[in-house]
Amino acid sequence: MGLPRHLELDVRDIGQIDAVPSILNLVCELTGMGFAAVARVTEDRWVACGVLDKIGFGLQPGGELVVQTTICDEIRDSGKLVTIDHVSEDPAFCAHHTPAMYGFQSYISVPLRLPDGEFFGTLCAIDPHPHKVSTPEVIKSFELWAQLIAFHLQGVRKLATSEADLQNERQKSQLREQFIAVLGHDLRSPLAAISAGMAILDDEVRSNEGRHMLQLVNQSAQRGMGIVDNVLDFARGRLGGGIPCLHGDEFALQMVLKQVVAEFRAAHPARQIVDAISDLPPLRVDTTRLGQLLSNLIANALSHGDETGPVRVVGRMHEGEFELAVSNLGAPIPEDKRQQLFKPFFRGDARARGEGLGLGLYIAAEIARAHDARLELVSEQGATTFFFRMPVAQA
Numbered sequence: 325m326g327l328p329r330h331l332e333l334d335v336r337d338i339g340q341i342d343a344v345p346s347i348l349n350l351v352c353e354l355t356g357m358g359f360a361a362v363a364r365v366t367e368d369r370w371v372a373c374g375v376l377d378k379i380g381f382g383l384q385p386g387g388e389l390v391v392q393t394t395i396c397d398e399i400r401d402s403g404k405l406v407t408i409d410h411v412s413e414d415p416a417f418c419a420h421h422t423p424a425m426y427g428f429q430s431y432i433s434v435p436l437r438l439p440d441g442e443f444f445g446t447l448c449a450i451d452p453h454p455h456k457v458s459t460p461e462v463i464k465s466f467e468l469w470a471q472l473i474a475f476h477l478q479g480v481r482k483l484a485t486s487e488a489d490l491q492n493e494r495q496k497s498q499l500r501e502q503f504i505a506v507l508g509h510d511l512r513s514p515l516a517a518i519s520a521g522m523a524i525l526d527d528e529v530r531s532n533e534g535r536h537m538l539q540l541v542n543q544s545a546q547r548g549m550g551i552v553d554n555v556l557d558f559a560r561g562r563l564g565g566g567i568p569c570l571h572g573d574e575f576a577l578q579m580v581l582k583q584v585v586a587e588f589r590a591a592h593p594a595r596q597i598v599d600a601i602s603d604l605p606p607l608r609v610d611t612t613r614l615g616q617l618l619s620n621l622i623a624n625a626l627s628h629g630d631e632t633g634p635v636r637v638v639g640r641m642h643e644g645e646f647e648l649a650v651s652n653l654g655a656p657i658p659e660d661k662r663q664q665l666f667k668p669f670f671r672g673d674a675r676a677r678g679e680g681l682g683l684g685l686y687i688a689a690e691i692a693r694a695h696d697a698r699l700e701l702v703s704e705q706g707a708t709t710f711f712f713r714m715p716v717a718q719a
Contacts, residue, residue, distance in 0.1 A: 327386060331371050334364045334444075335386050337484065338373035341476040347447075347469045348376035354465055357430060357451035359383075362473060365396045365445040373445070379452060381426075395422050396433055396446045403443070405434040407463065410454035430455040434466045438474050447473065539591075553616070569610035569694040578604045580615045581639050581648070588622050595626060601639035607646055607716065609695060614712075617691045617699075618648060620684035621710050625652035629708070644716055651709040662701060688712075 327335070338344055344362060351360040358379035364371040370391040372383045383389075391397045395406055408414050408431040411423040423431070433448035447470045449457075456462075522538050529535050578601055585599045618637070625635040629652025636651040657665070666689040685699075688710075692699040697714035 327369075327371065327388075331364060331366075331369060332386075333484075335371065335373045337477055337480045338362050338364075338473075339385060340480050341374075341473065343472060343476060344374040345376070347473065348374060351447070351449050351466070351469070352376060352378065355430075355432065355449055355451075355457050355462060356455045357432075357449040357457070359451065360447075360449040362436065362447055363396055363445045365391065365394075365400045365443075367391075367400075370394050370396055381450070393422060393425055395420075395431065396448060399433055399435055399446055400443060403435055405432070405463065405466070407432045407458040409456050409458050413454075426450065428452055430457055432457040432462065432466060434463070434470050436470045436474055438478050440478075444474065444477065446470075569613045569691065577607060577609060577611050577614065578602075578639070580611045581618055581637075584615050584618045584622070585637055588619075588626070592626060595631070596634040597622070597637065598634050599637040599639075601637065602641070604639065604641065604646070605716075607714075609646075609714070610691075613691045613694070614648070617688045617712060618650070620688045621648075621650035621712075624684050624710070625650050625708075628652065628654065630654040641716070646712075646714045646716060648712040649709055651707055653707055656705055657701070657703040657708055662703065665701065666699070685710075 348360040352358065359381045360376045361372050361383065362374035364373050368391060370389045372385055372387045375383055375385055377383060399406055408417050411417050411429045411431070417423055423429070428450040430451045430453065433446045436444045436447055438444055447466060518541065522541055526535070526538055529538055581601050582599065585597055589597050622635060622637065629635060633653030638647070638649040640647055665685050668683055668686040689699045692712055695714050697712060700711045700713065702709045702711065
């Protein structure tokens with residue numbers, strides 16, 4: 325029957341401490357004893373982790389003794405060291421079962437505790453002949469050696485934990501990459517096929533009912549594509565420390581913003597979307613990402629705003645800043661929810677229409693951050709507005 329995994333790791337960890345063989349050799353030289361060991365002692369196991377055997381006792385690292393037959397079992401309970409110079413002359417141990425079973429006359433064992441106080445086991449030595457081990461010099465040396473082993477053991481464990489964490493992170497990274505691949509291909513491709521198919525069928529279907537159904541299907545496909553894009557951006561942002569943006573002097577920003585508004589008007593003909601996007605100077609921005617930011621803000625306004633009121637989009641230069649604002653009518657957002665809005669997967673109202681994964685505002689905020697800009701919220705009685713503000717001097 326093999327050792328449990330945690331005890332195998334204890335034997336391995338002691339074996340990785342280069343100082344242990346030297347310490348066991350010093351134990352034997354100082355005391356004259358022929359067997360020394362670092363033992364892992366639990367309530368039900370005694371396991372040799374490091375061994376120096378000059379008397380043929382027969383234990384190797386990983387070898388076991390029945391814990392109840394050892395004095396180390398008593399040391400684990402008491403927490404006190406034990407020294408025996410000569411078993412036959414020691415009133416406390418002359419009739420003890422352990423020396424009789426294992427045939428030793430001299431014995432010393434000190435507790436081995438980790439710096440956090442955890443009892444690991446003992447540093448011990450035995451010999452079939454009497455030896456003077458109860459001197460202050462021997463006891464102090466054993467205690468110092470036990471502390472040294474404990475210090476190194478803690479370092480080995482921390483290193484093993486760090487390596488395990490690193491391996492876990494590598495595995496997580498591989499899973500993230502697979503996740504992104506699935507989203508980028510296995511989900512995006514069929515959604516794109518659905519949208520393309522809807523465009524073809526749009527020319528074939530003549531009835532109002534059929535065209536309405538096509539519009540609904542196309543809207544669902546577009547929503548699906550938007551969710552995929554948001555999750556991809558979220559995953560990439562977390563892996564790479566933010567959402568990447570490619571800045572350049574752009575004249576097309578106004579056109580991109582107006583195109584986003586036009587697409588929402590086509591997809592939501594029953595809703596009123598009003599825009600006031602002024603002529604803009606060339607700005608050092610990522611126009612695709614700002615179009616995505618605006619798309620997320622409009623989608624949020626349509627989902628959470630009053631269906632009977634308009635969604636207003638304003639884009640302009642104002643007091644040295646490029647300002648993009650999206651407003652909707654409705655009740656003000658409660659104060660306790662405002663702090664959560666820009667966190668990933670937060671959904672302020674589970675009943676909202678077309679509810680997604682709760683990534684839209686988070687990604688909008690990350691795009692703003694990548695532009696050294698601010699995404700701010702003003703929510704008062706009757707209206708809620710999200711402001712993207714970017715100082716032109718930093719553009």
